[in-house]
Amino acid sequence: MIRATIRRILPQLVILALVLGLNFAMFPGFFHLEMHNGRLFGNIIDVLNRGAPVALLSVGMTLVIATRGIDLSVGAVMAITGAVAASVVTEGGSWIMALLAALGAGALCGIWNGFLVAVLRIQPIVATLVLMVAGRGIAQLLTKGAILTFNDPGLIRLGGGTILSVPTPIWIWVTLAVVVGLVVRRTALGLLIEATGINERSARLAGINAKVLLIAVYLVTGLCAALAGIVVTGDIRGADANNAGLWMELDAILAVVIGGNSLLGGRFSITASLLGALIIQSVNSAILLSGMPVEFNLVIKAIIIIAILVIQSPRVKHSIYLLRASSGPVLARRAVAAKGAVGEDHP
Amino acid sequence: MNILKSLLLSAAVLMPASAFAANETVGFSQIGSESGWRAAETSVTKADAKERGITLKFADAQQKQENQIKAIRGFIAQGVDAILLAPVVATGWDEVLGEAKDADIPVVLMDRKVDAPDDLYLTAVTSDTVHEGEVAGDWLKKAEDGKPCNVVELQGTTGASVTIDRKKGFADAIADAPNIKIIRSQTGDFTRSQGKIVMESFLKAENGGKDICALYAHNDDMALGAIQAIKEAGLKPGEDIKIVSVDSVPDMHLAIAHGQSNATVELTPDMAGPAFTALEAYWKDGTMPPKWIQTKSTLYTQDSDNMAAYERKKDLGY
Incomplete structure (x- = not known):
């Protein structure tokens, strides 16, 4: 079981190691850690911390994509939930109330998406597009178009504080991933999701209540987006309806894809998606550390991501496999030859 | 008529x-x-x-x-x-x-x-958005007065005309001050959260921020995000790292009044x-008026009455 898991996530692990190595090559202090004001401080912490929103989103997105769906609205839901949380604390509510209200708003958004997809049978990409466009407007209504700032220490701590010297967002996404991972893998839920994604009709005929399952999956995604929204809002101590979570749905989908999950639904791995999120953040970190002119940012990111996806394509994987199979004996022969003549240059 | x-x-x-x-x-x-x-x-x-x-x-x-x-x-x-x-x-x-x-x-x-x-x-x-950058650059030139100063720059959205102009204006203003050097320049997309994230990486890449003398941000929101990053790195924004930005939003007036930032150029x-x-x-x-009426790019520093500016602006919808 564990070996199978490792084999599943091995490509992602290797890619992550390579991208982190790239960071290290550009900036030798990359893995350096120190304490500043009781807070762990270092680039690697930044990757884990700044990767939190995409990591949170990718947990929900993995499940939705496993059902052969997609959720384009998560970025807008982040803006809504951030605005809700900020409104609650500026109106004098406590951070716990803000957290619950934001989670409630995220759940509502998720149920709305799930209703459109499961009950009205609208294609997921269209159904969630509705909220992607309208959601930011709702968030702007809540903040009246301004950045709604607050000074509530509880809410700030969720996004910018630390627990045991480690930034809170890291705790949040790791906890969420473990909980969701256990729920879907220690019960039959994960299997049911995969079955629905592979063939919804046969899943239903086999006795799965696909409708409820779909709504539940979109609900979980809404909750993940709510947590991500709280994290970014707490981090800057303000709800920025225009920019919170902007285009982040695309990063979340990319994380799932880098994680080797098929957009056609079916088998999924949350761990691999999380590694995908960390890979994206490491690439961002490399771009920032490189000190290259900003015009190159997106070009560099595109090149790295195209390379990652090409390496993962079934064709290329198969060729690599064939190459290794055919060169296996050659390698062995070379090893023998190398033993005989050390230092000699073999073609 | x-x-x-x-x-x-x-x-x-x-x-x-x-x-x-x-x-x-x-x-x-x-x-x-x-x-x-x-x-x-x-x-x-x-x-x-x-x-x-x-x-x-x-x-x-x-x-x-x-x-x-x-x-x-x-x-x-x-x-x-x-x-x-x-x-x-x-x-x-x-x-x-x-x-x-x-x-x-x-x-x-x-x-x-x-x-x-x-x-x-x-x-x-x-x-005149180029002029805004110049005002910011001139302020830094005067504040540093010949002392060597490494500047990091938070740019606006890549390719936006405001970004290009504010970058050019600042670069022009410091062109004759060999003591002031821009050592890192990245986009923060005009947002608080990107400003904070990019500043975090600047701080780490430049010896925990010890090698940075000043920050120039193309708008106040990015500077406000960067202020939080500087604080979290254990440095004092406005003292250890001087900050100059453009826009003069109410929150920036508040930050300057509290000594956490140094100057902002008003886009009225x-x-x-x-x-x-x-x-x-x-x-x-x-x-007939002239074909172009240029609005004033007022500079607000810690010597200005920032609390009054804050009170005046806070209900305008910023």
């Missing part, structure tokens, strides 16, 4: 001089409310009009040019005395501006210019004031 003038004259005779423009109606086609500054511009324009006794007809275009063209045609049909236009894009205005000209209605462009023959509009009231939301003044002169005796 003659009828209008005679009407005006009779009005001027009958009324005290201060309420001269009481009968004027001005249509205002605003882009939308995509940013806090835009919202502030709208509320300042409304307040200005009220103070001068001008009836303002407001149309929010929700970032669409076709809505603006519709609104302008509506204003022409209603026979307004002038039109204020904050154009969402630079091109495609010739026809509708021609219609306004044919109807003898003066059009004043606000805060952005258009690619159209300049006889189609009365004047354009805008800020009061574009309507100069516009109305030009219009009133034009209505009165046909005085």
Whole structure:
């Protein structure tokens, strides 16, 4: 079981190691850690911390994509939930109330998406597009178009504080991933999701209540987006309806894809998606550390991501496999030859 | 126009001089409310009009040019005395501006210019964004006074004209100060969260921030995000790292008043004031204003009364 898991996530692990190595090559202090004001401080912490929103989103997105769906609205839901949380604390509510209200708003958004997809049978990409466009407007209504700032220490701590010297967002996404991972893998839920994604009709005929399952999956995604929204809002101590979570749905989908999950639904791995999120953040970190002119940012990111996806394509994987199979004996022969003549240059 | 003038004259005779423009109606086609500054511009324009006794007809275009063209045609049909236009894009205005000209209605462009023959509009009231960068650069040059200073720069959205201009203005201003060097420059997309994230990486890449002497941010929001990053790195923003930015949003005034930032260059939301003044002169005796009225780029430092500026601005919708 564990070996199978490792084999599943091995490509992602290797890619992550390579991208982190790239960071290290550009900036030798990359893995350096120190304490500043009781807070762990270092680039690697930044990757884990700044990767939190995409990591949170990718947990929900993995499940939705496993059902052969997609959720384009998560970025807008982040803006809504951030605005809700900020409104609650500026109106004098406590951070716990803000957290619950934001989670409630995220759940509502998720149920709305799930209703459109499961009950009205609208294609997921269209159904969630509705909220992607309208959601930011709702968030702007809540903040009246301004950045709604607050000074509530509880809410700030969720996004910018630390627990045991480690930034809170890291705790949040790791906890969420473990909980969701256990729920879907220690019960039959994960299997049911995969079955629905592979063939919804046969899943239903086999006795799965696909409708409820779909709504539940979109609900979980809404909750993940709510947590991500709280994290970014707490981090800057303000709800920025225009920019919170902007285009982040695309990063979340990319994380799932880098994680080797098929957009056609079916088998999924949350761990691999999380590694995908960390890979994206490491690439961002490399771009920032490189000190290259900003015009190159997106070009560099595109090149790295195209390379990652090409390496993962079934064709290329198969060729690599064939190459290794055919060169296996050659390698062995070379090893023998190398033993005989050390230092000699073999073609 | 003659009828209008005679009407005006009779009005001027009958009324005290201060309420001269009481009968004027001005249509205002605003882009939308995509940013806090835009919202502030709208509320300042409304307040200005009220103070001068001008009836303002407001149309929010929700970032669409076709809505603006519709609104302008509506204003022409209603026979307004002038039109204020904050154009969402630079091109495609010739026809509708021609219609306004044919109807003898003066059009004043606000805060952005258009690619159209300049006889189609009365004047354009805008800020010089290159100059804003220069003011920021000059401040840093004076503050450092020959001391070596490594600057990190948070740019706006890549490719935006404001980004290009504010970058150029700052670079021009420090060109003759060999002691000031820009060591890192990255985009923070004009947002608080990106400003914070990018500043975090600057701090780590530059010896925990010890090698950074100053930060120049293309807008206040990015600077406000960066201030939090500097604090979390255990440094004092405004002291260990000097900060200068552009916009003068209320939160930045507060930060400067608390000593967490050093200077901000104002992009005034009061574009309507100069516009109305030009219009009133034009209505009165046909005085043609210059084709470009540059608004003032005021510098606010820790010596300015930032609390007063904050109080004045906090309810404008920033």
